[in-house]
Amino acid sequence: MSSDATDEALMLAFQGGDARAFEQLYARYRGTLYRFLVRQCGNAADGEELYQDVWVTLARQRERWEPRATLKTFLYRIAHTRLLDHYRRNRRHRGFLELAEVDEAELEDSSTTGRAEAAWEQAALHAAWQHCLAALPPPQREAFLLREESGLELPQLAQVIGVAIEAAKSRLRYAVNKLRVCLEGQR
Amino acid sequence: MSDNDALSHLYRQLPAEQPSTRLDAKVLAAVNTELAASRAQRARSQRRWRYQVPLATAATVVLAVALFLRQPETQQELLSPRSKDGVAMYKELAREAGSDSAAYKKAPSTIDELRVMQPPLMSAPPPVPAPPMVAMMDLPAPVSSPTVAPESTNAAIASAEPPPARSHVPNMAGIARMGIIADGALPKMQLGALLNEAAGMPAKEFCERLQALWIATDAVPDCPTNDGQHQWPAPLAITWQVTGGHVQSAELRR
Numbered sequence: 001m002s003s004d005a006t007d008e009a010l011m012l013a014f015q016g017g018d019a020r021a022f023e024q025l026y027a028r029y030r031g032t033l034y035r036f037l038v039r040q041c042g043n044a045a046d047g048e049e050l051y052q053d054v055w056v057t058l059a060r061q062r063e064r065w066e067p068r069a070t071l072k073t074f075l076y077r078i079a080h081t082r083l084l085d086h087y088r089r090n091r092r093h094r095g096f097l098e099l100a101e102v103d104e105a106e107l108e109d110s111s112t113t114g115r116a117e118a119a120w121e122q123a124a125l126h127a128a129w130q131h132c133l134a135a136l137p138p139p140q141r142e143a144f145l146l147r148e149e150s151g152l153e154l155p156q157l158a159q160v161i162g163v164a165i166e167a168a169k170s171r172l173r174y175a176v177n178k179l180r181v182c183l184e185g186q187r
Numbered sequence: 188m189s190d191n192d193a194l195s196h197l198y199r200q201l202p203a204e205q206p207s208t209r210l211d212a213k214v215l216a217a218v219n220t221e222l223a224a225s226r227a228q229r230a231r232s233q234r235r236w237r238y239q240v241p242l243a244t245a246a247t248v249v250l251a252v253a254l255f256l257r258q259p260e261t262q263q264e265l266l267s268p269r270s271k272d273g274v275a276m277y278k279e280l281a282r283e284a285g286s287d288s289a290a291y292k293k294a295p296s297t298i299d300e301l302r303v304m305q306p307p308l309m310s311a312p313p314p315v316p317a318p319p320m321v322a323m324m325d326l327p328a329p330v331s332s333p334t335v336a337p338e339s340t341n342a343a344i345a346s347a348e349p350p351p352a353r354s355h356v357p358n359m360a361g362i363a364r365m366g367i368i369a370d371g372a373l374p375k376m377q378l379g380a381l382l383n384e385a386a387g388m389p390a391k392e393f394c395e396r397l398q399a400l401w402i403a404t405d406a407v408p409d410c411p412t413n414d415g416q417h418q419w420p421a422p423l424a425i426t427w428q429v430t431g432g433h434v435q436s437a438e439l440r441r
Contacts, residue, residue: 019222023215034206051206052214059218129201148198176194183197 007071015062026055029075036076036149040083040142042134050086054079076150076160080142087138132182140175143168378423378439385437390429393437397423 003024005013013021033054038047057078065074133141139161146157158168206214381396394410401407403422411417411429418426418440427437 017222017226019219022218022222026211026214026218030211031203031205035204038204048206048210052210052217055214056217056221059221125197125200126202129198148195176190179194180190183194 008067011062011065011071012067014059015065022059025071029072032149032151033075033079036145037079037083039130039133040138040145041086042130046086050079050082054082057082070156072150072152073156073160076146076152080160080162083142128183132179135182136175136178140171140178143171144175144179147172378425382425382437382439385427385434388434390432390434393427393434397425 005021005024007025007028010021010025014025034047034051037050037054038044041047041050054075058075061078065071133145136144142161143157146152146160150157150160152160154165154168154172157172158165161168163171377400381393381400385393390412391410394412397419398407398410400423408419412432414429414431416426416428418424424440425437426440428435
């Protein structure tokens with residue numbers, strides 16, 4: 001199959017048992033999915049475990065995919081579900097499980113804690129992002145990372161995380177504001 | 188530049204981590220294993236539909252057809268001695284009559300011989316009507332007792348001629364002990380043989396042989412020999428056509 005084949009064509013071929021089609025799909029999404037999961041989890045070990053789990057789940061559920069849905073939405077929907085399972089196992093992320101009941105006041109407090117006094121420089125950028133992403137409530141972090149890594153539009157993003165478009169937009173707005181404040185505080 | 192764009196720009200400056208080659212290899216191996224497992228499962232499923240299901244369907248159809256065809260065949264067997272059971276029954280009957288009897292010596296060994304030969308029970312001169320069932324059961328050795336001609340009981344008693352020591356007339360008590368008469372299988376078998384060779388037989392002879400098969404406790408029906416259609420009541424529900432003093436056709440009423 002040619003390298004410019006659409007995701008959907010590749011997925012149809014994969015449904016028919018074509019392993020090479022899967023390799024092409026994997027090459028397209030390996031980086032973005034990996035960064036999304038590792039940055040969402042906050043540590044590489046959990047992220048890598050979820051990463052592997054998501055791809056195997058995609059292979060198992062390939063018959064359930066229908067061409068009317070984009071593959072990207074299907075893939076990130078699996079990732080979202082696996083993340084939920086991950087947070088259920090690790091109860092400390094209560095907010096991620098209560099997606100519709102986020103206490104914004106509490107989040108405001110958490111987003112402003114732990115400011116570092118390091119100067120804004122290229123070497124410290126990574127550390128600052130890690131810090132600010134970790135400070136975000138998981139639902140807002142997920143919305144932000146999904147937009148940045150997957151490139152999903154708002155309707156598809158809302159579909160992936162299973163909320164209304166307005167709720168997804170609200171999460172994104174909160175995430176952007178808190179990250180901006182956090183990152184400015186890191187300078 | 189909006190807040191969103193500025194933040195996105197800043198985010199893009201982060202190093203773009205990639206999964207390690209070890210992780211890539213692990214994922215691809217796991218997915219290939221999954222693919223192989225699903226292929227094997229699909230092959231098993233297809234094999235089942237290709238062989239087992241058609242075979243089971245064919246077996247069911249054959250069984251149903253066989254059962255359907257078997258039913259009328261069984262009815263036919265009751266009316267003619269065409270089965271191996273008929274041969275065995277014949278031999279048993281002859282043995283009861285005596286091992287040195289002509290009937291025993293002439294006993295068929297195959298069903299084909301039985302089909303073409305004259306039924307021995309019908310060839311006894313003169314034809315003897317079977318005694319009533321109750322009487323048969325009470326008599327320890329009815330074969331050795333004097334036989335009674337159907338035409339004239341008094342005359343038979345008056346003549347008082349001793350019967351032959353061993354008769355080829357069937358030992359009805361023995362047959363009754365075997366449980367053959369009880370379900371009517373033997374008379375029906377003999378009747379079937381008689382019907383097979385009825386065409387062209389003198390009407391009188393045919394009717395006398397019919398009388399020999401009469402096992403009911405009722406009186407033996409009359410023997411009409413005139414031309415025309417005649418019939419007997421159950422259990423020998425026979426209808427026959429006589430033309431020119433000979434039987435033209437005979438059949439069992441159903």
